[in-house]
Amino acid sequence: MNTPPSPPGVRRADESAVRIGALVPLTRPGWAEAGQHLLAGLELGVREVNDAGGTGGRPLELVVRDTAADPEKAAAAVDELAGLGVAALAGEYHSVVARAAAARADALGLPFLCSSAVLDALTDRPTDQVARLAPAQSHGWRIYADFLLGAGHRRTAVATQPSVYWASGTRILRDHLAPRGGTVVELDTGALTPEAVCDALVDSGATALLLLVGHPDPAVPIVRAVRQDHRLAGLLIGAPAGQPEFASWAALLGDDGAAIPFLRYLPEHLGPLGARVEAALRERLGSAPSFVAFEGYDTVTVLAEVLRPHGTDRARIAASWPRVAVEGTRGEIRFSRTPGIGVWQWAWTPVQVVDRDPAEPDRFRVLRTG
Template identity: 25%
Template sequence: MATLNRRQFVQASAAAGGALATGLASPALAQSGPIKIGWLPALTGASSSTGIGIGRGVAFGVAELNAAGGIGGRKLELIIRDTQSDPTKAVNAASELTRSEKVAVLYGPGNSGEALACSAVIARSRTPQLNPCFVDELMDVEKYPLAFRAAPSNQQVGAAANRYVLDILKIKEAAVISDTTGYGTASAKAFVPMLAAAGGTVVYQGAIDANQPDLLPDMMRMRSAGARAIMPWSVNPGLLARILNVRAAMNWDVPVVGQTTLGSGQTRALLDRPENWEKVYQTNFRSCCFGENGALPQRTADFVGRLKAAKVETGDTLLWWVAAGYDVAGLVAAAIRSGAETAEQIAAHWNAGKPHAGVYGNYVWTPQDHNGYPDNDVVMSQANSFQDGVFKLAPGYAA
């Protein structure tokens, strides 16, 4: 199996691009030929770190299934369009994949701002959708009955971060900052009232453009406001690294607690010094963290072994991104193997209310609730414990 490094993945995905086409989505799967999975990542632009990491997992999962003979002898075909971190391009790409390519299932978009822009377009096409994004509004069984979240919601992510700051670090005064993307603004909107309701005090709230080069004025205002913790919500590794670098330059010894990208290899690569990763705690997941015995869960350890054998790079990304993408191929395969031939039958298979086992998580969806990720699997981890995309639980968390 070929190596899937960052450069090769971006180049291969860019080559898969095509022109927008029109037409109605097919209500049933074709009975012959490949089974098409559409994937809408940002492979370039400000939000690309997530798309590249998840994409490695999707590609590996499809390749692994195809190497084992496919599904009933039929191969899976992964059709990728780079959204370029642009909601408008994401909408056009979603329309192409659902209407022209007539994919059986659409995965993505890979970040929430683009997903918010695409939800109605995908729903109108009657295409089953698996979504890796956190923003709460993306799941609505009345408006989007074929959309399923294969990740936690912002309510789950925010609860884990707030608990760590308030109950474990024993800090009440926090600065909550976001970038200006759809994800950033929606996250701040959700997390600020959650923090206040849990007994915290938001002494500073602000939105920062991800490309803003000088963060010192913003950071000075946070410190002047009395913040004792910084809680950033952005998927942009450049912005997150600048926050950590400026914190160090200010000699401001406060913890940073927030989004999973705080711990990514891309963020680490942009730090002025390795020490700037100290006291940084990011959302993570039990399936992709070392346990108290220093080992990964057995299912995850087996997965990592297969990734290494296939030379899939994990040292510059997050393992949970790769695992989340990998699970998508299995979720699609299980639905097709069950005999599902229409979008509604695929949804009915996922809606059964029983666990769908994956590496990243065991997903349980019902017709009333398409948020399928287990609450207890959302944890906080320690950024500077990074090892090939895996982390230790944050200090004090296990207790």
């Protein structure tokens, strides 16, 4: 169920519903495609919980707010949703936005289960209010760095944009690669055209280029330029943040978008629950669901588990994170304290390095698991 706030003087259809606030990027400059997948998973989860009788006999009601990749908009939405009486917050894809939402939720004493953002420093200080399903960036990106080393890439270039998230990713890669004989060269896409990026790559001697930039711009023009430059025929292009996961990547780049390894958070084989949810999400989306859709579904699975005994008591919901033990689409979900991370963390969801098969771009090849 997805409802806007009721106008003054108008009663909601079901005053008994337990309301969950959902933060989702649905418009630009947010990554709307990722937001649609996240929302599809959230909505499917709510529908199935309600079909099974709700939580403690009360239906769940999803109250959705579009964050549009704007931290200030997200913080304002948290204030609004708290005022509407939601029992908990869910969702968000963009790490910088989730960080703003987490800070506001912590200040208000509002439990927040973050679905998809990976930035390690999701909060400035330890908090009991926030839990997270996605793996921390340092965990996934170290697996990606090991993939690079295993494939023989010791000199890696990163095309970057200004962002806490991209800067964190660059630091993780450099810190992990340097002790193992690897180096990282930064290329500022704000100062370089795609063609100038190609020239810099030739001069750098890098054998791999990682796209630490937004999609579609400037990621798509850079890929096109590199693919068309005969000097870079042997260069590996990578995208650890997962840009090639979504259908728009293949639609925009065609064959040029294949063989670009990225991170996704799925097991090699889905169990019975995951397979059933995958089929339902595929029907709902009209295409193969991304890992982000599974994150949305798992978010509701966890929240339903903690809401059943606690109802809308926010303090008791937040206190229940360390006691969660529930089967999700990608394995059993439990939260713990992880060094360097201030929120309750599922450690860890399955991690894969995959790419689109050049012979069949709609098919994904698993290159490494972790």
